[in-house]
Amino acid sequence: MDEISTLDRPASSGPGPIRRTALHDTLVNHLRDMIIEGHLEPGTRLHEGQLGEQLGVSRTPLREAIKYLASEGLVELVPSRGAVVKRFSGKDVQDMLAVLRNLEELAGKLACQLASDAEIAHVRALHDEMVRRYKAADRLQYYKLNQDIHTAIVRLAQNATLADMHQMLQTRLKRIRFIGHEGAEKWAAAVAEHEEMISALEARDAARLSDVLGRHLANAWERVRSAI
Amino acid sequence: MDEISTLDRPASSGPGPIRRTALHDTLVNHLRDMIIEGHLEPGTRLHEGQLGEQLGVSRTPLREAIKYLASEGLVELVPSRGAVVKRFSGKDVQDMLAVLRNLEELAGKLACQLASDAEIAHVRALHDEMVRRYKAADRLQYYKLNQDIHTAIVRLAQNATLADMHQMLQTRLKRIRFIGHEGAEKWAAAVAEHEEMISALEARDAARLSDVLGRHLANAWERVRSAI
DNA sequence: ACGAAAAATGCTGCATGCAGAATACAAAAG
DNA sequence: CTTTTGTATTCTGCATGCAGCATTTTTCGT
Numbered sequence: 001m002d003e004i005s006t007l008d009r010p011a012s013s014g015p016g017p018i019r020r021t022a023l024h025d026t027l028v029n030h031l032r033d034m035i036i037e038g039h040l041e042p043g044t045r046l047h048e049g050q051l052g053e054q055l056g057v058s059r060t061p062l063r064e065a066i067k068y069l070a071s072e073g074l075v076e077l078v079p080s081r082g083a084v085v086k087r088f089s090g091k092d093v094q095d096m097l098a099v100l101r102n103l104e105e106l107a108g109k110l111a112c113q114l115a116s117d118a119e120i121a122h123v124r125a126l127h128d129e130m131v132r133r134y135k136a137a138d139r140l141q142y143y144k145l146n147q148d149i150h151t152a153i154v155r156l157a158q159n160a161t162l163a164d165m166h167q168m169l170q171t172r173l174k175r176i177r178f179i180g181h182e183g184a185e186k187w188a189a190a191v192a193e194h195e196e197m198i199s200a201l202e203a204r205d206a207a208r209l210s211d212v213l214g215r216h217l218a219n220a221w222e223r224v225r226s227a228i
Numbered sequence: 229m230d231e232i233s234t235l236d237r238p239a240s241s242g243p244g245p246i247r248r249t250a251l252h253d254t255l256v257n258h259l260r261d262m263i264i265e266g267h268l269e270p271g272t273r274l275h276e277g278q279l280g281e282q283l284g285v286s287r288t289p290l291r292e293a294i295k296y297l298a299s300e301g302l303v304e305l306v307p308s309r310g311a312v313v314k315r316f317s318g319k320d321v322q323d324m325l326a327v328l329r330n331l332e333e334l335a336g337k338l339a340c341q342l343a344s345d346a347e348i349a350h351v352r353a354l355h356d357e358m359v360r361r362y363k364a365a366d367r368l369q370y371y372k373l374n375q376d377i378h379t380a381i382v383r384l385a386q387n388a389t390l391a392d393m394h395q396m397l398q399t400r401l402k403r404i405r406f407i408g409h410e411g412a413e414k415w416a417a418a419v420a421e422h423e424e425m426i427s428a429l430e431a432r433d434a435a436r437l438s439d440v441l442g443r444h445l446a447n448a449w450e451r452v453r454s455a456i
Numbered sequence: 457a458c459g460a461a462a463a464a465t466g467c468t469g470c471a472t473g474c475a476g477a478a479t480a481c482a483a484a485a486g
Numbered sequence: 487c488t489t490t491t492g493t494a495t496t497c498t499g500c501a502t503g504c505a506g507c508a509t510t511t512t513t514c515g516t
Contacts, residue, residue: 071299
């Protein structure tokens with residue numbers, strides 16, 4: 001097989017300055033996706049030569065991308081033995097969710113103070129769209145919008161560090177979250193929690209929003225624990 | 229000047245398997261220190277050739293280290309133009325402290341539940357040592373122990389993710405914290421807060437520990453804001 | 457003399473080459 | 487048959503070479 005470059009280089013469309021994308025940066029995103037989507041399972045060793053040939057790139061940008069992902073916590077560097085995809089234990093996931101919960105509670109409080117009406121309306125729109133996907137049983141889009149809503153609420157807090165940390169945890173958990181929501185009734189419960197989130201946000205009820213965000217993530221653990 | 233390798237390679241002392249240290253890993257720590265200690269000021273461009281020659285290493289491991297630090301948020305990658313040391317605005321610092329506060333509050337609650345008596349005694353010992361340094365007006369060691377205590381309390385929470393995130397924020401803020409504690413009375417206030425922290429921890433009073441940790445960091449902002 | 461175009465320099469980004477460590481394999485000893 | 491030791495192969499880690507972009511300097515036109 002020819003080493004065809006299957007990398008999703010960002011489309012050069014759209015206005016603005018034509019941002020030339022560095023290969024190592026493209027690789028970071030590509031590898032991250034491969035890990036999240038399960039094409040690279042936990043414990044898998046990332047062979048530089050093989051993986052590079054497979055992706056049609058040389059080892060240098062690949063190594064740089066791996067270092068970046070190592071700092072993100074998605075892969076682990078073993079001296080003189082390369083990198084392996086990090087494996088998360090049940091406790092690891094539980095720990096991440098505990099921190100994520102705390103961050104979202106903070107974000108909820110700040111969002112109630114700082115968000116504009118228009119921004120809140122935007123989140124409501126995302127929510128409505130998500131409910132449509134839920135009713136259509138479109139799991140993939142539902143998940144995507146679910147994440148978008150959480151990310152959007154965190155953005156309303158107008159705290160870059162908070163957004164960064166949240167993003168990092170979301171990324172690490174994305175692989176896990178794919179699995180959750182097995183039962184239909186649990187799925188319905190999650191949607192109901194989302195509905196309450198939005199209404200609390202619209203009422204700018206910081207305590208209630210923080211509370212429901214916390215409960216939502218506490219329940220998330222219940223939803224995924226069986227899958228771990 | 230000869231390109232003498234001034235890198236602090238970890239001493240090969242101690243028992244256990246002789247862990248070979250990779251150059252890129254050494255560089256990560258070295259560059260991080262250079263940034264934190266102000267040898268590389270914000271906005272400084274990291275020239276690969278020059279910096280590499282100065283440190284006596286080739287560009288390859290240097291580039292890998294830079295990618296790692298970029299993921300950590302200490303440097304910023306500009307496509308086709310290398311990397312620059314990230315500059316933090318006052319709001320950035322404020323945001324970081326807000327998140328740090330939230331994390332430490334969570335850590336405090338968990339620590340009260342999970343820590344053993346021996347571990348708490350260890351923190352108390354660190355605190356007593358810190359007070360000695362304070363009375364001796366040994367600022368550098370005081371700072372070091374201060375950080376150690378916060379890190380130790382976070383460790384008691386037994387949550388790896390929490391510890392990671394906390395460590396990351398501590399690192400980013402280290403450069404800033406060097407500056408704070410200008411006035412003697414503010415310094416005394418900080419020590420008093422620490423004393424209250426430890427006693428709350430010893431009493432396993434989660435609410436009080438969480439509260440004082442929060443106040444401590446809220447005050448930290450007051451202490452550094454003038455310096456920004 | 458001022459501004460614009462063009463050459464020149466320096467730097468980044470990527471590929472490749474080479475040395476050394478780690479692992480796999482094979483042969484020999486118990 | 488198991489264990490051990492020596493060898494071969496594979497892979498990582500680092501250095502270097504080269505092409506292309508960015509920036510600076512030079513040169514030319516007005």
